Amino acid sequence: MLLLDGKATAATLRAALKEEIAALPPEAGRAPGLAVLLVGDDPASQVYVRNKERACAEAGIRSVTYRLPADTRQSDLEHRISQLNVDDEVDGILLQLPLPVGLKAQPCLEAISPRKDVDGLHPDNQGRLAMGLPGLRPCTPAGVMALLRHYGLSVDGQKAVVVGRSNLVGRPLALMLGSRENNATVTMCHSGTRHLADECRQADFLFTALGKPRFITADMVKEGAVVVDIGINRQENALCGDVDFEAVSRKASALTPVPGGIGPMTISQLLANTAQAWKRRNGLL
DSSP: OEEOOHHHHHHHHHHHHHHHHHTSOGGGOSOOEEEEEEESOOHHHHHHHHHHHHHHHHHTOEEEEEEEOTTOOHHHHHHHHHHHHTOTTOSEEEEOSSOOTTOOHHHHHHHSOGGGBTTOOSHHHHHHHHTTOOOOOOHHHHHHHHHHHHTTOOOTTOEEEEEOOOTTTHHHHHHHHTSTTTOOEEEEEOTTOSSHHHHHHTOSEEEEOSOOTTOBOGGGSOTTOEEEEOOOEEETTEEEOSBOHHHHHTTOSEEOOSSSSHHHHHHHHHHHHHHHHHHHHTTOO
């Protein structure tokens, strides 16, 4: 079985991005700039933001984190976003989710300029993805596609099953897989899907993003399938994915670990999106 190592792949992509940024001509001006908005003191969010800050530094991207108290008002958060929208030193804006209770994420995501929406969650960017137009793509599904490309795993003409339909992962991933560029035949499964195991067993490529620990068992996987586990769950003081790794590894031809699979690739794509937004703002795309 081929282990799809997202941690090593992300490190390779960061190094390549660093070289690309360093090689840009002087007239390009400053390095790409990312602004991160962190509201409250959620421990997991604190860890995620530190990881993003470290990755930015390694790639040569300037990052500034704005830490706001948990009792920040909705209007104040949206005002801060509007300030960053017109800040010429900022190419990308990332709103770290989830937000504290009492704050609504969707109005904030819609307040971010689509040109600085490096999470790819603004309706404009989601719509451009649906129509096959250029734009900033959601980081996790784009990271999944980058990992497959790195390992030379093509979904062209293959049966792909996506378990999960969130706007963050499942829905945009299904659109990417079924695009003219990738040409997979896609089935998107969800909580209303009947005979889920039967659907999964038809997959040449199986993608799971449902947030249920070890839910996908070996009997749900076709022999030789490529399995990409996008879920991350805490169980018994340890992290695990949506897939029963040990059992499925004996059946799949390729499989992502959790942790160390799609998580690092999500951050890698955030850096790529920030560089893309910077290039577009400077007329380099």
